[in-house]
Amino acid sequence: MRYYITRILRSCLTLIIVVTVVFLLMRLMPIEGYFGAGFDKLDEGQKIAKLQNLGLLDPWYKQLAKFYGDLAQGDLGESITYRPKVAITKILGDKLIVSLKFGVISLSLSLVLGLSLGVLMARSKGKAWDRIGTAYVVAANAIPAAIFYLLIQIYLSSFFNLPLLYDKGNLKSWILPILCLSLVNIAYYAMWIRRYMVDELNKDYIRLARAKGLRNKDIMVRHVMRNAFVPMAQYLPASILSTVSGSIYVEGLFSIPGSGGLLVTAIQRQDNTLVQALVLMYSSIGIFGLMLGDVMMALFDPRIKLSSGGGSR
Amino acid sequence: MKKVISLLLVVTMLFTACKSDQQPTDNSAPNNQNEFQQGQDVTEGGKYAEKQVYRYAYSEEATTLNYLTSATQVDQGIAAKTISTLVEYDKYGIIKPGLAEKWEVSDDGLTWTFNLRKGAMWVDYEGNEVAETTARDFVSAAQYLLTPSNESETANMFYSVIKNAQEYFSGEIDDFSEVGVKAIDDYTLEYTLKAPIPYFESMLTYVCFFPAYGPMLEEMGDQFGTSNTTMYFNGGFILTEFEPQAQKIYKKNPKYWDKENIFLEELNYKYNKESVALGGELYKRGEVTHVNIPVSNLDEWMNNPELKDMVRPDKLGNYSYFYVFNFKPGFSEENEPKNWEKAVNNLNFRNSIKYAFNRVAAMMTEDPYNPEYRIINTITPPNFVSQNGKDFTMTSKLSDVSNGKYYDEAEAKKFKEAAINELKEQGVTFPVKVVMPYNTGSSYWAQEAQVVKQGLETSLGTDYIQIVLLPHAPTGFLNGTRRAGNYGLMKVNWGPDYADPQTFTDPFKRDGNYNFPEYTTSVDENGKNIYEKYETLVNEAKSELIDLSRRYELFAEAEALLLENAFVLPYNVSGSEGYVVTLEHPFEIAYAPFGISNLTFKGQKLLAKPMNTEEFNKAQEEWKTQRASKLMEASK
Numbered sequence: 001m002r003y004y005i006t007r008i009l010r011s012c013l014t015l016i017i018v019v020t021v022v023f024l025l026m027r028l029m030p031i032e033g034y035f036g037a038g039f040d041k042l043d044e045g046q047k048i049a050k051l052q053n054l055g056l057l058d059p060w061y062k063q064l065a066k067f068y069g070d071l072a073q074g075d076l077g078e079s080i081t082y083r084p085k086v087a088i089t090k091i092l093g094d095k096l097i098v099s100l101k102f103g104v105i106s107l108s109l110s111l112v113l114g115l116s117l118g119v120l121m122a123r124s125k126g127k128a129w130d131r132i133g134t135a136y137v138v139a140a141n142a143i144p145a146a147i148f149y150l151l152i153q154i155y156l157s158s159f160f161n162l163p164l165l166y167d168k169g170n171l172k173s174w175i176l177p178i179l180c181l182s183l184v185n186i187a188y189y190a191m192w193i194r195r196y197m198v199d200e201l202n203k204d205y206i207r208l209a210r211a212k213g214l215r216n217k218d219i220m221v222r223h224v225m226r227n228a229f230v231p232m233a234q235y236l237p238a239s240i241l242s243t244v245s246g247s248i249y250v251e252g253l254f255s256i257p258g259s260g261g262l263l264v265t266a267i268q269r270q271d272n273t274l275v276q277a278l279v280l281m282y283s284s285i286g287i288f289g290l291m292l293g294d295v296m297m298a299l300f301d302p303r304i305k306l307s308s309g310g311g312s313r
Numbered sequence: 314m315k316k317v318i319s320l321l322l323v324v325t326m327l328f329t330a331c332k333s334d335q336q337p338t339d340n341s342a343p344n345n346q347n348e349f350q351q352g353q354d355v356t357e358g359g360k361y362a363e364k365q366v367y368r369y370a371y372s373e374e375a376t377t378l379n380y381l382t383s384a385t386q387v388d389q390g391i392a393a394k395t396i397s398t399l400v401e402y403d404k405y406g407i408i409k410p411g412l413a414e415k416w417e418v419s420d421d422g423l424t425w426t427f428n429l430r431k432g433a434m435w436v437d438y439e440g441n442e443v444a445e446t447t448a449r450d451f452v453s454a455a456q457y458l459l460t461p462s463n464e465s466e467t468a469n470m471f472y473s474v475i476k477n478a479q480e481y482f483s484g485e486i487d488d489f490s491e492v493g494v495k496a497i498d499d500y501t502l503e504y505t506l507k508a509p510i511p512y513f514e515s516m517l518t519y520v521c522f523f524p525a526y527g528p529m530l531e532e533m534g535d536q537f538g539t540s541n542t543t544m545y546f547n548g549g550f551i552l553t554e555f556e557p558q559a560q561k562i563y564k565k566n567p568k569y570w571d572k573e574n575i576f577l578e579e580l581n582y583k584y585n586k587e588s589v590a591l592g593g594e595l596y597k598r599g600e601v602t603h604v605n606i607p608v609s610n611l612d613e614w615m616n617n618p619e620l621k622d623m624v625r626p627d628k629l630g631n632y633s634y635f636y637v638f639n640f641k642p643g644f645s646e647e648n649e650p651k652n653w654e655k656a657v658n659n660l661n662f663r664n665s666i667k668y669a670f671n672r673v674a675a676m677m678t679e680d681p682y683n684p685e686y687r688i689i690n691t692i693t694p695p696n697f698v699s700q701n702g703k704d705f706t707m708t709s710k711l712s713d714v715s716n717g718k719y720y721d722e723a724e725a726k727k728f729k730e731a732a733i734n735e736l737k738e739q740g741v742t743f744p745v746k747v748v749m750p751y752n753t754g755s756s757y758w759a760q761e762a763q764v765v766k767q768g769l770e771t772s773l774g775t776d777y778i779q780i781v782l783l784p785h786a787p788t789g790f791l792n793g794t795r796r797a798g799n800y801g802l803m804k805v806n807w808g809p810d811y812a813d814p815q816t817f818t819d820p821f822k823r824d825g826n827y828n829f830p831e832y833t834t835s836v837d838e839n840g841k842n843i844y845e846k847y848e849t850l851v852n853e854a855k856s857e858l859i860d861l862s863r864r865y866e867l868f869a870e871a872e873a874l875l876l877e878n879a880f881v882l883p884y885n886v887s888g889s890e891g892y893v894v895t896l897e898h899p900f901e902i903a904y905a906p907f908g909i910s911n912l913t914f915k916g917q918k919l920l921a922k923p924m925n926t927e928e929f930n931k932a933q934e935e936w937k938t939q940r941a942s943k944l945m946e947a948s949k
Contacts, residue, residue: 036385038385039791041469042466042469045482046461049464053461053462083376083557086540091557158598253585255584255585257557257558
């Protein structure tokens, strides 16, 4: 228990440092960025009125204090340039849900298909299935995603008569983007589960199990799968959580109104409040995702203990 | 293996079940517009499309719908379709009544009284009638605009002309009733100006003079226009759906006062970040009715006989692009600013570059099929404004410049020799370093800069000039280059703010941040400073408010002076979208020399098939001829 408490405290400290540094860096950006293309046509009075309104003319420590004050009350503020005067929570709420839906569906699909493929490959190591699977894994990793996304979009949509662009009312339009999002992940999971399983298969306890006369299927599912999944379990929570950040290219191609590329856009447009909120969110996801991963690992493998210092593994 | 397959099936079914709460919303809402169209041939014998629904994939989303604060054209384009203005432009660019049925101006030119039409209703996003548009809505909008905490980026346009408006904005007066905008009664609106402005009517088509329903503004405050539910509409279309980064859907407004001139039933805008890459495919599949063909894809369309027949150039825009010489160099010592200062003040030096500048070659990077189309010989683009039926660029001395010669290598060499002789005496060292920045965010510009560099260095020789290219990232581009004087020769641009030649003198104002011409030591044959001469002419023109022909002549003379002395090298007028495949008829909508009136879709019909280049050119010629005679008529 003590381990978790100190770990949470340390995570919070990291989070505060990250957010503060980003906050201060944003204050170093040139002021013209807050005005966009119309900057040349504004007069001094208008510029000052806006900067004053945004609180950007205050000293940095005052701005920082105000930011944490608002944050403590759960107020992330209003967007400045991305969608002026709209609450950040509203903007993020709309977008994250969309990305999360796509992310979780594609991740589940990748897990199911990837693990099945990996198990199949491990069981038929060196035979046809293994070779086909390996070819797929190599292809998925070697061909730049941008190319096969575009190919999938243009050719599969006309071949299967599917819509080119996402339309939230049309379920058919979900198929291609989910396929695009899953392809690489399937290969990733297949590759690792195969690797870990092959490792496990060569271990002594498997030989013992075989000698005991256990059925091959039981060995695979009860022993090999379970042990092979442990190293992958660690990254699972972080992967699930980070799907909220969306995919820049797939969302762009299929017109999905998710959060892909939102951080980049927000930085380019100098939308301080939005950048701060996103950094806060992504860093928390990163930090707490890893922590959950450790917990998961401990659950899957009773040999791993996080609380006592050293000696467990 | 069987197990794996059955597991997959189960999973698929689960997903389908999870997603079924996303069932499509019923799109079969009653289409009442169809009834009203029945019985008449909408296609006019096959010329126009049967289904008047405009569909477009856009990649740049509006940031706000608040037209009283935004200065961005994407945002203002929404207001143009949904909000009515006092006056409007017709398809030849002539002002005609809008919400104001008639208007008059007092003898001193200061008080403008507008009589509003009755029955122009505000409706909400569902089309429910809210209230009538009255003169008070213009006053409320003005007060909102002039409240600094609302951060309006167009307020300065308003307070540059309206009496006491700037004083109210800066807090010098608190009583809004002193500001020169008054509702005499519900249907009578009165503006009082600071000084007589001959182009005041044209300004009324810009967002800062748009009305907004007063009680709504008061209720919403800074949340006005953050979504389509926090504003009302009184224009040709209603924004029925607005999902940022997803879609915008406009429906024809059945309560619009001039609905007979709205032909499109629906405007359907679908967001797609990669619409430049996908646009062609979307058009071929019939998912959009308008698509822009970027230069990189142009060959694919032009080399295919079938596709070629659908592509046409877009109408020209009104942004002017020109190269300027910098008279107050702020670049680093290694590029020899002192040396540049001496060289740039020499007329022969500037002329040598002017005549060596092959604009057509440079334009090939942006328009390889018809580079001459966008090139102009003046700062003010042709067809911008006219007086007595005569285009501004054809007025007095400016007409010589318009018809003058630009690229001429023999001429360039002559000027070069003359410049070398004169400059050597002043101790100028050769080659003169010419700092030329470009924005790395624009691929055209990078190519164009290379072409210009090579062209100038080849015709003038690297022992005479050396072009130092200065690539700069898009972030803080203008602050790092033009505004800081960190250039010798640079392409800059200016878009007009109102329909008067004065607008194109603004970049050259004293203490501006374009090319700092007030620092010149260049003099004419009588020893008079060129910039002082220019300034005198401009001031004289600005104060000429009664005799507009004289006003135009003076402005023309001023612009001619800048060009004859090669302070500025005119380059091109914006080509709008460049090349398009579209069902829109380009010459049936309002023509406006500036601003957003050409974005209203009023009068727009969709053709049965897209115009090709020949048809476009023919239609353009017809339009030009008709326009010339209409302008003559209007000036009488």
